[in-house]
Structure formats: structure tokens, C-alpha cells
Amino acid sequence: MKSVQAAALIAGALPFAAAANARGFNMAAQKPDGSCKTQADWAYNFKNMKSLGDFTDVRVYASSDCNTLALAVPPAVDQGIKLLVGVWTEDEAHFQAEKDALEAAMAAHGINWISGISVGSEDLYRGDANADTLAQKVYDVRGMVSQDKYGGSNIPIGHVDTYNAWNASAAALFKAVDFVGMDAYPYWQSVDVSKGKETFQQALTDTQNNINTYNSAAKLWITETGWPTAGPDYGASKATVANGKTFWDDVFCGISPDYPTWWYINRDYYVAPASQAFGVLDENFNPLFDLTCP
Numbered sequence: 001m002k003s004v005q006a007a008a009l010i011a012g013a014l015p016f017a018a019a020a021n022a023r024g025f026n027m028a029a030q031k032p033d034g035s036c037k038t039q040a041d042w043a044y045n046f047k048n049m050k051s052l053g054d055f056t057d058v059r060v061y062a063s064s065d066c067n068t069l070a071l072a073v074p075p076a077v078d079q080g081i082k083l084l085v086g087v088w089t090e091d092e093a094h095f096q097a098e099k100d101a102l103e104a105a106m107a108a109h110g111i112n113w114i115s116g117i118s119v120g121s122e123d124l125y126r127g128d129a130n131a132d133t134l135a136q137k138v139y140d141v142r143g144m145v146s147q148d149k150y151g152g153s154n155i156p157i158g159h160v161d162t163y164n165a166w167n168a169s170a171a172a173l174f175k176a177v178d179f180v181g182m183d184a185y186p187y188w189q190s191v192d193v194s195k196g197k198e199t200f201q202q203a204l205t206d207t208q209n210n211i212n213t214y215n216s217a218a219k220l221w222i223t224e225t226g227w228p229t230a231g232p233d234y235g236a237s238k239a240t241v242a243n244g245k246t247f248w249d250d251v252f253c254g255i256s257p258d259y260p261t262w263w264y265i266n267r268d269y270y271v272a273p274a275s276q277a278f279g280v281l282d283e284n285f286n287p288l289f290d291l292t293c294p
């Protein structure tokens with residue numbers, strides 16, 4: 001009974017409860033020509049996203065790179081878009097620059113535009129950092145945003161990594177985070193798109209089971225999934241527009257609203273016919289397939 005009351009109180013007090021239903025896209029800080037997005041570009045990408053459906057949240061990868069927060073936060077605030085903020089952790093100088101850019105954005109715009117903060121992205125998968133190091137950086141960023149002057153002690157702080165990197169070796173990181181950001185791409189598991197849904201579901205189940213084991217208070221956020229519409233095959237996985245639409249309908253549309261989800265990606269940020277194109281928008285920002293759910 002006591003814990004039920006405590007849970008109800010916490011739920012009532014949380015200003016970020018709306019994030020539970022967040023839906024949106026990953027967005028790159030670069031344009032297809034490799035240059036950094038301007039503030040007008042961010043504004044256009046946000047406006048376009050809102051025209052595509054009920055999308056309210058954007059994951060950005062960095063705070064300082066390409067001046068992401070300085071340029072993206074003003075139009076996000078204008079348009080009522082929330083940002084899942086990325087803070088790169090390597091190397092130390094970059095980590096400091098990322099934290100400085102986040103502090104500058106909070107000092108200028110408060111914190112209501114933040115849906116969460118991911119400290120690092122796929123560092124475990126790449127082998128760039130271990131779970132203990134990342135956990136310390138999660139605590140560091142939580143301490144920074146929790147200062148009285150920012151009042152961000154309720155901002156969810158987490159880390160994004162591939163579903164299979166969220167395993168027993170990440171126990172210290174599970175304990176440190178408010179959310180476990182899961183990247184899962186059945187395409188990269190070399191399956192026919194007809195197996196996309198069950199393959200994705202397995203990644204979700206495995207990750208949720210590990211959350212239950214190592215920190216049952218952490219939330220699972222689906223920070224990246226997608227299926228390419230063009231480019232080379234990956235084993236049994238074929239990159240076609242039809243398969244992109246199938247995966248969108250089967251997986252993105254089918255995910256429980258309990259899981260905040262960011263599709264990868266709204267529009268490709270490179271012109272590279274040799275690699276897979278995951279964007280759902282063409283060069284003119286028109287959808288490549290019908291984005292309404294069946």
C-alpha cells in the first residue's frame with residue numbers, strides 16, 4: 001500500500017509523463033551535402049515532421065556538434081517539439097563541450113523542451129567505452145541538470161545502445177539510467193522483412209528482460225529502428241520501398257504506445273547510393289510511402 005501511494009505521488013508529480021507516448025524521428029545535424037543544418041533547416045524539418053502525422057519528438061545526436069542545440073532548440077520551442085538530446089562522451093574535451101552546450105541551452109531556454117538526455121550512443125557496441133565509464137558520465141550529467149538553477153532533477157537521463165549490448169556486462173549502466181535506449185534493426189540481422197516484426201519483438205523482449213533483472217525502475221525507449229528503402233541487400237534483408245512500408249506498418253505502427261519511439265531517420269543526410277538509405281522522405285521532403293498506419 002505504501003509503495004502504491006508513493007508510485008501515485010511520483011506519477012502525479014512528474015512533469016515528463018507525456019514523454020511516455022513520444023513518437024518521432026531521429027534527425028541528423030548534417031544536410032545531404034555534408035554541411036551543418038542552419039536554424040531555418042531545423043525549423044523546416046520540424047514543421048515538415050508535424051505535417052506527416054502525430055509526431056512530437058526529435059532525437060538529436062549531439063549538443064555541441066554543428067551547434068545542434070543552439071540552432072535546434074529555438075525552433076523546437078516555437079513549434080512545441082521536444083528533443084531527446086544526445087551528449088557524446090568521447091573524448092573528455094568533446095564530452096565537456098557537449099555538456100557546456102547543454103548548459104547554455106538550458107540557461108537560455110529552460111528545460112521544458114527536453115524529453116530526455118542520452119549520455120552516449122552505441123559506445124558499448126563500438127567498444128569505445130565500458131559500462132562503468134558510461135555510468136559515471138550518466139551520474140555526471142544528472143548532477144549537472146539537477147542543479148537548482150536548472151531544476152532538471154526529473155529529466156530522464158539514459159544511454160542509447162544496440163539491443164544486444166544491453167546485456168549482463170552492462171549491469172552498472174542499467175543501474176545508472178532512467179531509460180534504456182534500444183537500437184534494434186532486424187534489417188541488420190539479415191532477415192526477410194516478413195520476419196521483421198518477430199525479430200524486433202525478440203530484441204524488445206530480451207532488452208526488457210534485462211531491464212527487469214538489472215534495474216526494473218528503468219524505462220525502455222526505442223531510440224532507433226527502421227528499414228532502408230534503397231541500397232544494397234544485407235543477406236536476406238532487402239532494401240526496397242515496399243519493405244520499408246511493410247516494416248513501418250508491422251513494427252512502428254504496432255509498437256505499444258508505452259514505448260516512446262524514434263524512427264531512423266526522417267531524411268538521409270548523405271548522398272551515397274552505395275549504402276542503405278533509411279530516410280522515409282525524398283529530397284523534397286515528400287514521403288516515399290504512405291506514413292499513415294493501417
Ligand SMILES: *[C@@H]1O[C@H](CO)[C@@H](O)[C@H](O)[C@H]1NC(C)=O
Pocket residue numbers: 124125126164165166167168169
Ligand atoms: C554484451 O555486450 C558487449 C558489448 O557490445 C559485447 O562485447 C558482448 O559480446 C555481449 N555479450 C553477449 C553475451 O552477447
